[in-house]
Amino acid sequence: MRTYEPDLARIDVDGLTRRLHVRKPDMLEFSSNDYLDLAGHPLLKEASVRAIELYGSSVAASRLMSGNISLHEELEKRLARLTGMESALLFGSGYLANIGLLSSITSRDDLVFSDRLNHASLVDGALLSRAGVLRYRHCDTDHLEYFLANRTSRGDRFIVTDSLFSMDGDIAPLRKLEELSLRYNCNLIVDESHAIGVFGNGGGICRESGIKPHTLIGTLSKALGSYGGFAAGSADLIEYLINRARTFIYSTGLPPAAPAAALKALDIIESQPxxxxxxxxxxxxxxxxxxxxxxxxxxxxxxxxxxxxxxxxxxxxxxxxxxxxxxxxxxxxxxxxxxxxxxxxxxxxxxxxxxxxxxxxxxxxxxxxxxx
Ligand SMILES: Cc1ncc(COP(=O)(O)O)c(C=O)c1O
Missing domain, CATH: 3.90.1150.10 (Aspartate Aminotransferase, domain 1)
Structure with missing residues (x-):
């Protein structure tokens, strides 16, 4: 029978025990990703309530079954416009977007070059596809270039990075990464989860810097004050994800309140850039x-x-x-x-x-x- 005490004891010895704490409303909150203070905004709440009244509390099916509502599609169009990408697709969360994207577009023959401090979901997505993963030193484009020049693959190659790193608050050298991706014929994937809504009038750091990645990932759950995630890229990529991304196909569509709140957040961000x-x-x-x-x-x-x-x-x-x-x-x-x-x-x-x-x-x- 599997037991957990030895592992839990080891975690404790290392000072790594994690515990859940119920949020106290009277605390001065410095741990929230509600960067623009929109999660409690009256207009977002009102939009969510209206969506619940219209559609109910859940769409109760995958979007490929009966769970696709106009709010999903409207939000996808707005997210594509915000990020300057051709098309976008919603996922259950940013984590699920990264897992769904990387596990479907990369394969055993491909190589993924990943910044060592990338978010766990980017690492996990590549692991699921069994692509080779090489982790370059954080923001070290010389180290990345060494890999690019020396590691070939039978399939395609991908450079994967957060734009704004969630635990250090620093920014990836995106211009150099784009240049390397073009020089070495790689696909650049940028996770803008912490930058969407904040940088580039809300469109993110790629948009601000005039960079067009192969795929851009984002979340609705931080600056947009809602819940859910998305991938944005070419119309072909989005069609491919609808057909191949397992976290999209085999999971229930976002509950109506989430896209409704995110749409309202986009209205606010666009009117107050x-x-x-x-x-x-x-x-x-x-x-x-x-x-x-x-x-x-x-x-x-x-x-x-x-x-x-x-x-x-x-x-x-x-x-x-x-x-x-x-x-x-x-x-x-x-x-x-x-x-x-x-x-x-x-x-x-x-x-x-x-x-x-x-x-x-x-x-x-x-x-x-x-x-x-
Ligand atoms: C860089 C990055 N990507 C993805 C995610 C996951 O987003 P979500 O919370 O929407 O699952 C996070 C969340 O912390 C993140 O920091």
């Missing part, structure tokens, strides 16, 4: 407030601001200390981040006031706080 820039400027101020405490926020250049503390148990102790001070900021530990780089990850959102940012940054001045 400066909101992403405002958020990035607040995050830059926050990093400036942290600097005097002696903690480094490098390499962050976005609304994701990690403060590295190194040891797993220290990260947990700091997180608990913030909690006692009314701040929710989670400890991020391996395997989410490399061993020895445990950190507290702050995400700045439009909900924060300058006073909130200054309060949280002040609490990092451990010389006055008594934290051990």
């Amino acid at each position: 400066e909101c992403g820039r405002k958020l990035l400027s607040m995050a830059s101020d926050f990093r400036g407030m942290i600097e005097p405490t002696g903690y480094s926020t490098a390499p962050s250049e976005s609304q994701i601001v990690p403060v590295r503390v190194g040891e797993n148990r220290d990260a947990v102790a700091f997180s608990e200390y913030f909690n006692r001070n009314g701040i929710s900021a989670v400890a991020i530990r391996p395997p989410t981040v490399p061993a020895g780089t445990a950190r507290i990850r702050f995400s700045v959102t439009l909900r924060h006031s300058r006073k909130d940012l200054s309060y949280a940054a002040g609490k990092l001045d451990f010389s006055n706080s008594g934290v051990q």
